Amino acid sequence: MINDKFHDECGIMGVYLKSKEINCASYIYYGLYALQHRGQESAGISVNKDGKIQTHKEVGLVSEAFKNGALKQMKGNIGIGHVRYSTSGDEGVTNAQPLTVNHSTGQIALAHNGNLINDNALREMLEDSGVVFQTTTDTEVMVNIIARGLRHGMIEAIQRMVEIIKGAYALVITVGDQLVGVRDPYGLRPLCIGKKDDDYFLSSESCALDGIGAELVRDVEPGEIVVIDENGLTSYGQNNWVKKKACIFELIYFARPDSIMDETSVYAARHKAGEILAKESPVEADIVIGVPDSGIPAAIGYAEASGIPYGVGLIKNKYIGRTFIQPNQKLREEGVRIKLNPLKECVEGKRVIIIDDSIVRGTTCKRLIEILKQAGAKEVHFRVTSPPVAHTCHFGIDTPRRKHLIGAKKTVEEIREILGADSLAYISLDGLTESVGGKTTFCRACFDGEYPMEVPILETNE
Ligand code: SF4
Numbered sequence: 001m002i003n004d005k006f007h008d009e010c011g012i013m014g015v016y017l018k019s020k021e022i023n024c025a026s027y028i029y030y031g032l033y034a035l036q037h038r039g040q041e042s043a044g045i046s047v048n049k050d051g052k053i054q055t056h057k058e059v060g061l062v063s064e065a066f067k068n069g070a071l072k073q074m075k076g077n078i079g080i081g082h083v084r085y086s087t088s089g090d091e092g093v094t095n096a097q098p099l100t101v102n103h104s105t106g107q108i109a110l111a112h113n114g115n116l117i118n119d120n121a122l123r124e125m126l127e128d129s130g131v132v133f134q135t136t137t138d139t140e141v142m143v144n145i146i147a148r149g150l151r152h153g154m155i156e157a158i159q160r161m162v163e164i165i166k167g168a169y170a171l172v173i174t175v176g177d178q179l180v181g182v183r184d185p186y187g188l189r190p191l192c193i194g195k196k197d198d199d200y201f202l203s204s205e206s207c208a209l210d211g212i213g214a215e216l217v218r219d220v221e222p223g224e225i226v227v228i229d230e231n232g233l234t235s236y237g238q239n240n241w242v243k244k245k246a247c248i249f250e251l252i253y254f255a256r257p258d259s260i261m262d263e264t265s266v267y268a269a270r271h272k273a274g275e276i277l278a279k280e281s282p283v284e285a286d287i288v289i290g291v292p293d294s295g296i297p298a299a300i301g302y303a304e305a306s307g308i309p310y311g312v313g314l315i316k317n318k319y320i321g322r323t324f325i326q327p328n329q330k331l332r333e334e335g336v337r338i339k340l341n342p343l344k345e346c347v348e349g350k351r352v353i354i355i356d357d358s359i360v361r362g363t364t365c366k367r368l369i370e371i372l373k374q375a376g377a378k379e380v381h382f383r384v385t386s387p388p389v390a391h392t393c394h395f396g397i398d399t400p401r402r403k404h405l406i407g408a409k410k411t412v413e414e415i416r417e418i419l420g421a422d423s424l425a426y427i428s429l430d431g432l433t434e435s436v437g438g439k440t441t442f443c444r445a446c447f448d449g450e451y452p453m454e455v456p457i458l459e460t461n462e
Pocket of ligand 1 (some may be wrong): 006246248392397442447
């Protein structure tokens with residue numbers, strides 16, 4: 001039921017420990033644990049000891065991928081890690097990351113969060129010049145371009161690469177005695193820097209830094225390359241810096257509420273969105289509930305702003321993993337409620353306001369309204385903390401084709417009728433901007449169709 005969502009596809013982590021005597025693999029492991037919500041298909045770690053790179057990656061959750069002492073065998077003070085939800089390339093361990101290639105002076109390992117939109121053309125160009133690809137991912141395209149440019153030095157190799165790749169990317173790379181972080185010129189995908197004494201950390205989200213006792217220093221800036229080595233951190237620019245357009249959906253849904261992203265508290269942004277919704281779309285009701293987990297802070301915000309009590313109306317089963325077999329149609333009709341179950345005591349006989357972060361296809365919301373009514377809710381008023389999703393994402397977020405996005409084709413009233421809600425309201429685009437502190441440095445293309453760069457035209461209309 002909770003699969004009717006956009007999906008982030010990766011979390012990345014990088015660690016540089018000043019002392020060569022200390023092993024970084026455990027830091028990466030626990031960092032990836034904190035980033036598990038960003039990808040559950042596969043997990044991997046590469047450690048670098050004096051330029052020699054050792055990689056372990058497996059299909060499954062972090063806990064499954066590093067069973068049987070795999071972690072203990074990894075030695076090195078520099079390393080990178082990755083959790084993956086596949087969007088580009090097929091599922092499976094071949095496409096798991098980090099990816100390692102050998103080059104004339106050694107080895108390089110790279111992990112990527114995002115999606116390139118011109119990787120097919122680049123892949124063909126590389127194949128024409130003799131490169132044989134092992135995977136179907138855009139990540140392998142990048143690692144090969146960097147490896148081929150390393151004779152010019154690492155910084156120039158990366159700068160040359162970012163001039164020809166197009167799309168969204170946050171990268172962690174280890175080569176020689178260095179850890180490198182790169183963010184695309186728009187900063188579409190997140191990457192932040194942490195520090196603990198003389199040790200440095202890079203992570204998709206600050207919650208992973210908290211998890212290993214490091215302090216958040218700052219975000220890697222859009223178009224910035226950071227190099228960490230025995231001299232500390234050095235920042236370099238890219239030649240094609242444009243302007244910041246970080247993904248606003250990170251704050252709406254993907255990121256953990258305890259993360260700080262682009263200087264914005266994810267929890268505070270969601271709470272504020274709930275307050276704004278209460279002002280924009282008030283309705284008389286007895287209780288406000290949230291769809292776990294991302295709808296909860298907004299439900300609390302809505303309740304506080306409206307004066308209507310907050311309640312726990314839905315219980316989520318937290319033990320449903322990636323191998324969960326969806327109930328068949330018959331079981332669904334019989335009312336099995338495996339993932340989310342309403343708390344009858346809270347909703348029976350009441351006018352219920354339910355807050356969710358987004359409506360993608362609409363199937364989940366329809367089902368939620370049905371089960372709340374079956375549990376005795378007198379009225380169900382649906383409130384959404386993002387505007388109608390009407391456009392496909394091309395920047396590393398798994399979205400259905402446009403024709404399957406209910407917000408692309410139907411009016412709000414038509415959607416209300418399809419869902420069976422007593423009322424339906426979305427936050428306005430201005431309200432969403434206000435919830436993230438009024439900043440206009442966010443990509444909102446899935447709502448307004450204004451992509452920060454040219455995207456393949458055919459797919460936008462399909
Ligand atoms: S289109 Fe939407 S999901 Fe994709 S990067 Fe932009 S805001 Fe994020």
